Amino acid sequence: MxxxxxxxxxxxxxxxxxxxxxxxxxxxxxxxxxxxxxxxxxxxxxxxxxxxxxxxxxxxxxxxxxxxxxxxxxxxxxxxxxxxxxxxxxxxxxxPNVKRVQKLVSQLKQEGYTVVVVGEKNHPEVMSIPGIAEGATLVIENIEQAESFPRVERIGLVAQTTQTCEYFRKIASLLLHKTFELRAYHTICDAVERRQQDSRKIAQQVEMMLVVGGKNSANTSRLAQICAMSGCVTYHIETSSEIQPEWLKGIKKIGITAGASTPPWIIEGVVDRITGISR
Ligand code: SF4
Structure with a gap:
């Protein structure tokens, strides 16, 4: 294999x-x-x-x-x-990338923008953004919320660092119709973006993807979504022990990707187990 x-x-x-x-x-x-x-x-x-x-x-x-x-x-x-x-x-x-989001939100608030974060309301990173707890900084979690967003004078827009660019662009284009001025900052982490692009590319070339990382990790879950949306059979696992030998039956080419918080020894363990099963 x-x-x-x-x-x-x-x-x-x-x-x-x-x-x-x-x-x-x-x-x-x-x-x-x-x-x-x-x-x-x-x-x-x-x-x-x-x-x-x-x-x-x-x-x-x-x-x-x-x-x-x-x-x-x-x-x-x-x-x-x-x-x-x-x-x-x-x-x-x-x-430092998370701090940059926090700083941009503070600046936008000082300049009088209605500040919107594209992300998950209950994720610790989003909760660390100034004004979230008081509802003074708004969070958009899905397309419907962007579509029903009220019309305001000026919108300052940032993204949780683990969002996808495509989704951020979609929300930004919807919000453009809700305001006279939209100032959007690209705050998606480079490391996350590169990983998403590479994983998507691999998912389009293989029969099955294994996405390795914490089930509580936003960036790993996003990778699993991206791979599944490419039409590839995708499993999100934390360690090699979750791999079922029947998953690999008839598979000739398998892709592996992992989240930003997945350690090398866990990735190596997954490679070793697949090699062992397919021998
Ligand atoms: S993925 Fe890593 S580098 Fe990117 S924002 Fe999160 S912790 Fe920072």
């Missing part, structure tokens, strides 16, 4: 940076080291970090002393303020 592995599969720079900061903090600290929520969206990596000594807290009420690491997706402005007020040492592992 021929295996086509995406050259874009696996850790992006934001995830590598967050893991490096976390490991360095663990090495240096003589006290408890916490992340608020999971550092990245991959259960196996989180388990590994827990084994190394990282503690995952759900809120500041669970942390009395120690160091707090801000996760790659960011934290809500309210939580950020709580950490500052607590006086605890903070290590900022928020991805």
């Amino acid at each position: 021929e295996i086509v592995l995406s050259k874009e599969a696996g850790f992006c720079f934001g995830v590598k940076r967050a893991l490096k900061l976390t490991n360095q903090t663990l090495e240096k600290s003589r006290c408890n080291v916490y992340t608020l929520g999971p550092l990245i969206h991959n259960p196996q990596v989180i388990e590994d970090l827990k084994n190394k000594g990282i503690l995952v807290a759900q809120g500041m009420d669970e942390i009395a002393t120690g160091v707090v690491i801000l996760r790659s997706h960011g934290v809500t402005p309210k939580l950020y303020q709580q950490i500052l007020d607590s006086g605890l040492k903070m290590v900022d592992a928020v991805c």
Whole structure:
């Protein structure tokens, strides 16, 4: 069986940076080291970090002393303020691309735009954007919401970093009819975009795609949608143990891609298992 592995599969720079900061903090600290929520969206990596000594807290009420690491997706402005007020040492592992979205939203608000984010309302990255909790920054989650958007003077538009360009363009073109001025920023992450393009290309050439990564990972789920929409049989798996040998019966060419938070050892495990089954 021929295996086509995406050259874009696996850790992006934001995830590598967050893991490096976390490991360095663990090495240096003589006290408890916490992340608020999971550092990245991959259960196996989180388990590994827990084994190394990282503690995952759900809120500041669970942390009395120690160091707090801000996760790659960011934290809500309210939580950020709580950490500052607590006086605890903070290590900022928020991805610079996510920070760029937060900064652009603040600027657009200051300039008087009605600010709209194309994304998932309950995703931590979107929740970290200023004004979301108060409803002062609006979220569009689907085409219907864009179609029924009220007419306003000026719209400032950004996207959650893991959206697809095609979808963002579609929403932007619908909103263009709802305002006199639309200022749209391309905030979709380069790493995400390259991975989506490469995965789509592979899905069009193979009989089956395996998309590897956390079931709670937005960018991995999006990859699975893209591959399935290319008409290719697609399975979203977290690890090689989920692969059913019957999936591979009669398959001559299989593609593998992986989300930005999927570690190399999990991708290698998937390749090894497919090779083993198809022998
Ligand atoms: S996928 Fe992009 S935005 Fe998300 S953590 Fe990685 S580099 Fe940052």
